[in-house]
Amino acid sequence: MEWIQEHALEALYAAVLAFLGGAYHFLRKKVIAQHAEDEAVCEGVKALLHDRIYVECTHWIEAGHCPLEDRKNIEYMYRPYHALGGNGTGERLYNAVQGLPFEPREREVKGDG
Numbered sequence: 001m002e003w004i005q006e007h008a009l010e011a012l013y014a015a016v017l018a019f020l021g022g023a024y025h026f027l028r029k030k031v032i033a034q035h036a037e038d039e040a041v042c043e044g045v046k047a048l049l050h051d052r053i054y055v056e057c058t059h060w061i062e063a064g065h066c067p068l069e070d071r072k073n074i075e076y077m078y079r080p081y082h083a084l085g086g087n088g089t090g091e092r093l094y095n096a097v098q099g100l101p102f103e104p105r106e107r108e109v110k111g112d113g
Contacts, residue, residue: 042084049081050090057093066100 056074060066066074078094 046081046084046086049077050086053077053081053090053093057097060097060100065104066097068102071097
């Protein structure tokens with residue numbers, strides 16, 4: 001009984017430390033797994049935004065103009081795409097659309113005379 005009284009506090013500390021160590025490792029694994037999932041979601045969102053930017057920009061570049069409303073829509077997609085680290089093709093396409101006129105150029109009518 002004396003031994004239990006003398007070492008009870010040590011046993012309690014050991015039990016608390018073992019519990020905290022186990023909790024730490026459990027939570028660390030959960031945080032690492034959550035971080036990996038968050039990274040995958042961000043990459044997926046970036047890929048979807050890139051696809052939409054690519055489709056929209058390609059359409060308007062081929063048309064030779066981009067109306068204000070569509071330009072704003074592309075900008076609305078580009079801002080989070082860029083914030084997620086997107087660049088390269090998406091950025092080049094976005095910048096190309098920004099340089100397009102808002103209205104189609106009227107074709108010159110050639111006269112006969």
